[in-house]
Amino acid sequence: MDVLQSWVAVGIPGLVLAAGLFVGYSPLRAWIGYGVLAAVVVFFAVVPQSAASAAVVGGLAVAMIASGRGTNRDAERREHHQDRKRFTTAAPEEG
Numbered sequence: 001m002d003v004l005q006s007w008v009a010v011g012i013p014g015l016v017l018a019a020g021l022f023v024g025y026s027p028l029r030a031w032i033g034y035g036v037l038a039a040v041v042v043f044f045a046v047v048p049q050s051a052a053s054a055a056v057v058g059g060l061a062v063a064m065i066a067s068g069r070g071t072n073r074d075a076e077r078r079e080h081h082q083d084r085k086r087f088t089t090a091a092p093e094e095g
Contacts, residue, residue, distance in 0.1 A: 003050045006043070011053065014040035015060070022069055030069040037061040 001009070014036055021033030037057060044054035 001047060003047065003053060006047045006050055007053065010043050011040060011057070014043075015057070018060075022064060030064070033069070034061060034064070037064070 018033045018036040018040070021029045021036065023029075037060060040057045041054050041061065044050045044057060047053075
């Protein structure tokens with residue numbers, strides 16, 4: 001498997017999955033996202049001639065860690081759906 005096939009088969013789906021897991025402020029999803037990024041880094045480290053790809057994905061993981069994703073700061077934040085008062089944004093009917 002060459003580098004292009006590796007990116008199409010594992011790299012792009014792995015990064016899309018990890019990006020979806022980092023949306024919001026859930027520490028659990030962030031740690032699962034780190035696991036996905038680590039698995040992609042290990043995959044690219046094993047594929048011949050793709051050390052640069054492993055470095056790119058590893059750099060993304062370092063950027064997420066540096067931003068504080070999955071730490072106690074995220075546990076203190078509430079997600080948008082936890083602050084809603086009602087199930088709809090429509091104005092209440094009067095009458």
